[in-house]
Amino acid sequence: MRFSLRDWLFAILCLAAAGLSLPAVAQDAAIHTPQVVSDVTSAQLRIGLDHEQNQRWLEAVQHYESVSRRFPDHAEIKRRLLISRLHYDVLRRCLDVSMLDNLKQATAQDALDLYSEVLTRLETSYVDQLDMTQLVRGGTAYLEVALTEPKFIELFLSGQSPDKIERFRTNIHKLTLARTVNNRFDARAIISGAATAAQQQLGMDPVITTMQFVFGAVGLLDPYSSFLSSAELNEVESQIEGNFVGLGIALQPHEVPLRVLSVIPNGPAMEAGLQAGDRILEVGSVVCEIVGAERAADLLRGPERSHVRLLISRADGTSYERVVARRRVEVPSVENAHLPDPAAGVAYLKITSFQKTTVSELDEALWRLNRQGMQSLIIDLRGNPGGWLDAAVAVADRFVSNGKIVQTRGKNGIENQVYTANPSGTWQVPLIVLIDHESASASEILAGAIRDHHRGTLIGSTSYGKGSVQGLFHTKALASGIRLTVSKFYSPSGLAISDRGVQPNLAVESETIGEHAVVKPVLGGDGIALTPVSVIADKCLHEAVEHARATRLTAQISRN
Numbered sequence: 001m002r003f004s005l006r007d008w009l010f011a012i013l014c015l016a017a018a019g020l021s022l023p024a025v026a027q028d029a030a031i032h033t034p035q036v037v038s039d040v041t042s043a044q045l046r047i048g049l050d051h052e053q054n055q056r057w058l059e060a061v062q063h064y065e066s067v068s069r070r071f072p073d074h075a076e077i078k079r080r081l082l083i084s085r086l087h088y089d090v091l092r093r094c095l096d097v098s099m100l101d102n103l104k105q106a107t108a109q110d111a112l113d114l115y116s117e118v119l120t121r122l123e124t125s126y127v128d129q130l131d132m133t134q135l136v137r138g139g140t141a142y143l144e145v146a147l148t149e150p151k152f153i154e155l156f157l158s159g160q161s162p163d164k165i166e167r168f169r170t171n172i173h174k175l176t177l178a179r180t181v182n183n184r185f186d187a188r189a190i191i192s193g194a195a196t197a198a199q200q201q202l203g204m205d206p207v208i209t210t211m212q213f214v215f216g217a218v219g220l221l222d223p224y225s226s227f228l229s230s231a232e233l234n235e236v237e238s239q240i241e242g243n244f245v246g247l248g249i250a251l252q253p254h255e256v257p258l259r260v261l262s263v264i265p266n267g268p269a270m271e272a273g274l275q276a277g278d279r280i281l282e283v284g285s286v287v288c289e290i291v292g293a294e295r296a297a298d299l300l301r302g303p304e305r306s307h308v309r310l311l312i313s314r315a316d317g318t319s320y321e322r323v324v325a326r327r328r329v330e331v332p333s334v335e336n337a338h339l340p341d342p343a344a345g346v347a348y349l350k351i352t353s354f355q356k357t358t359v360s361e362l363d364e365a366l367w368r369l370n371r372q373g374m375q376s377l378i379i380d381l382r383g384n385p386g387g388w389l390d391a392a393v394a395v396a397d398r399f400v401s402n403g404k405i406v407q408t409r410g411k412n413g414i415e416n417q418v419y420t421a422n423p424s425g426t427w428q429v430p431l432i433v434l435i436d437h438e439s440a441s442a443s444e445i446l447a448g449a450i451r452d453h454h455r456g457t458l459i460g461s462t463s464y465g466k467g468s469v470q471g472l473f474h475t476k477a478l479a480s481g482i483r484l485t486v487s488k489f490y491s492p493s494g495l496a497i498s499d500r501g502v503q504p505n506l507a508v509e510s511e512t513i514g515e516h517a518v519v520k521p522v523l524g525g526d527g528i529a530l531t532p533v534s535v536i537a538d539k540c541l542h543e544a545v546e547h548a549r550a551t552r553l554t555a556q557i558s559r560n
Helices: 005-012 034-053 057-070 075-094 097-105 108-125 132-146 150-156 162-176 184-202 206-219 230-241 293-300 358-371 389-397 442-452 539-559
Strands: 226-228 243-246 249-251 258-263 279-283 307-313 319-325 327-330 334-341 346-351 376-380 404-410 417-420 431-435 456-460 468-474 481-490 522-524 527-529
Touching (some): 034 075, 057 075, 097 230, 097 293, 132 206, 162 184, 184 206, 230 468, 258 293, 346 358, 346 539, 376 539, 389 404, 389 442, 404 442, 431 442, 431 539
Parallel strands (some): 346 376, 376 431, 431 456
Antiparallel strands (some): 226 481, 249 258, 404 417, 522 527
16 A cells, blocks of 8 residues: 555654554454444554554554555554554664664764755656655654654663653754755755754764654655665665575564574575574574564674574474574575376466566476476465566566556656567466465566456455555665665556556455465565465465366367
8 A cells, every 4th residue: 555745744643642452353354334344443443552552563564554455445544554654664773783883884974965865866766746845844754753762762862851852852843844945955954954953952963863864755755665774775685686695594573582484495594404493592602582683683694605603492492503604595486386286287386576586487487387287377476575577577478478568657758668578488378376465566567467468367365556666776875775666557458556456357365274374485684585385275276276177177178
């Protein structure tokens, strides 16, 4: 779901008191009356407000996102989601070790130069027209929220009087919003004045104040644009490339001891004997519970060919030490390619993300399945958050013989593109594509092309609805970057994907009907781990296999 800067700012004005915790409300899809809707949303709001009161911002974001999919027009849920996202963003930056290290080395001039550079990039590349006054308002709102976060105060205002902090917070808008901002030079002068005032009144480093305006200028544009620290920038680029330097594990976020969710095949962690479910108690000589999850995960990173000592506990109560090498790990994006029904020639593969290696992985999998007798193909895009646009276009081109695949529209001409299919090398195999509420971005490009060209059957639930393309830009200052929405994309028939998503031909929820649930890919502190899917374990996939069998039977009857 995409929100405007005006929505964000309105949300900041609506910070509310927290409520009582209630048991989770049953997910009843058959809600018809306004009273029932009101009762359900009131209960869900109380659950979310309980997360907020206890400063469980990640849980609040996840809760409100889930509820907002059921009630997309509910204004209060939308506001609470925006507020929680903002608090969570402030908190995660306070825990980003690479960001904190860079801020220590930066000067006030460096931070102001970065602010000017970011504003220039926004003017030239952001998809929508921008109002500099609104960008300054966004930074002001970000700073106001930061001044309420205990972790921010602990890091940057330790020992300062709470009354002074609150007085400055409630009056900062008088300094930053006193006049209209005509251009980025006016904006820079206003932010410089705000940083000087914060230093004089609170003793806060001007670098820290200025950076809050940088974060707010980018992060309040929409949910997909953000400022990236050096570590975040490296992580995003690693996802696009399909490899990273690390141990080859995925971790449960924000949990200590560090819990291993999955281990990448043939990676150094697997070779050292680590398994899913292991808990990392120590990294080197550092006890994870003492330094916290984010710092402990950061200690796992290091230069290629270096080594790290781990103390690990296993579910059976045993513990052991391992010295694990850091090296470049290839992360697969096409998984579990096989024939769940060899007799009917029904083939299956899962695409977990779209990266630079996806097309070559897909080609290899398709030829292998073809040699095994593939007569129809199920492509599973459930839980796929997207990735590299060019990879999604190339995958669609493998199955669409001609016509548009996707078109993008941005502010400047370079972002206005029409991507078309190449007739050569097209696979004509009957196709079924599985989608769900978490299929987003590049996944929706592929699903939309298959649907609009009537190339196959979409089964599952309506996709996420992220119809925008982000560009990745390196900044000259602070070894950082920005991820910026540069265009919106439209399906071959011209339909916008934003807020609508792609609707399936056959609506089926992914409910577990076997012993094992589908395991989705998870981004951990060390990279992305992708766990194979249990193929006959859920209703959606079961329906897809049955549909493939029926389609093949119909084709045989027609030929006879």
